[in-house]
Amino acid sequence: MLLTFDKFNELSLDECFFIFADRVRSDFPQQWTKKTLADLIDNAVKQIPQSLSIEQRFEKLVYLFYQEWGFQCCSGKYRLSDAIWLDRVLLDRKGTASMLAFLLIKLANVLNIPVKPIIFLSQLLIKIEWGTGNVWGINPQTGEYLSWEMLDRWAKGYLGIAAKINEKSFASVDNALLLFRLIGALKTAYLQENRPEDALKISEIMLELIPDDPYEIRDRGLIYVQLQCEKAALSDLHYFIEKCPEDPGIELVKLHINSITDSHVVLH
Numbered sequence: 001m002l003l004t005f006d007k008f009n010e011l012s013l014d015e016c017f018f019i020f021a022d023r024v025r026s027d028f029p030q031q032w033t034k035k036t037l038a039d040l041i042d043n044a045v046k047q048i049p050q051s052l053s054i055e056q057r058f059e060k061l062v063y064l065f066y067q068e069w070g071f072q073c074c075s076g077k078y079r080l081s082d083a084i085w086l087d088r089v090l091l092d093r094k095g096t097a098s099m100l101a102f103l104l105i106k107l108a109n110v111l112n113i114p115v116k117p118i119i120f121l122s123q124l125l126i127k128i129e130w131g132t133g134n135v136w137g138i139n140p141q142t143g144e145y146l147s148w149e150m151l152d153r154w155a156k157g158y159l160g161i162a163a164k165i166n167e168k169s170f171a172s173v174d175n176a177l178l179l180f181r182l183i184g185a186l187k188t189a190y191l192q193e194n195r196p197e198d199a200l201k202i203s204e205i206m207l208e209l210i211p212d213d214p215y216e217i218r219d220r221g222l223i224y225v226q227l228q229c230e231k232a233a234l235s236d237l238h239y240f241i242e243k244c245p246e247d248p249g250i251e252l253v254k255l256h257i258n259s260i261t262d263s264h265v266v267l268h
Contacts, residue, residue, distance in 0.1 A: 003208045008176035013106050016179045017086055024201050025085075033087045037106075040069075040090070044107050054130050058113050065104055066143035073097055073141045080189035081198075084182055098124050098182050101140035105178075117173040120151065121158050124173070124181065180209060187219070196226040214243035218253060230260045 021028040074083035074094040082088040089095035108115045114129035127137040134147045155163040187202035203220040221236025
């Protein structure tokens, strides 16, 4: 099945992830992961009755997720790819901010709590969709409640004292974009872990979602360089130069091309 953003947006977050996982990992434990996630959902439903207000349900969910269940952002000596795969996150209770947001939003949806992922200063946050005093949402990395004043301080610290935020400062993220963010991070993790074959699988899927994107084609070309697939690498890297001749990283791409053309071309 060819993957598209439209298809992903017709599905739930977990359905999107399971389709992706089936394409990438032959050892992905689909049944165990689905059952473990279902058990987590059942636990939340039992502990958080619908008779509570939305604010009360959300407060209990955040406490349950971060305090009782112990989900936390990975840190220290931890293999980043494990913090993105759903089976490992459910097992270890450690994940990236995006993966924790993925799980928390899934649970909130089941509990009829309206939330959505938002990008602010390149950071993924969870915004609440109802008025609740001074609470804007939470930081999925820590479970910390966020106020508008706190976000304003972040902006001033990041962009300068004159920075001001408004609704245009935030970018909404749908299911497909959240999954795209996850799998992009997974590709980066595989490259850091010297696993170019696995990174190539991710790159191919990303190119199904964004066909002909020159930056993703460049990244695939650089993966081909690591795999010594010189003919494929040259094709991708030349495509990038043609489409993005003014890119500031163009000289590095040209260096890779020169190193290939100066050596024996290995055909795969």
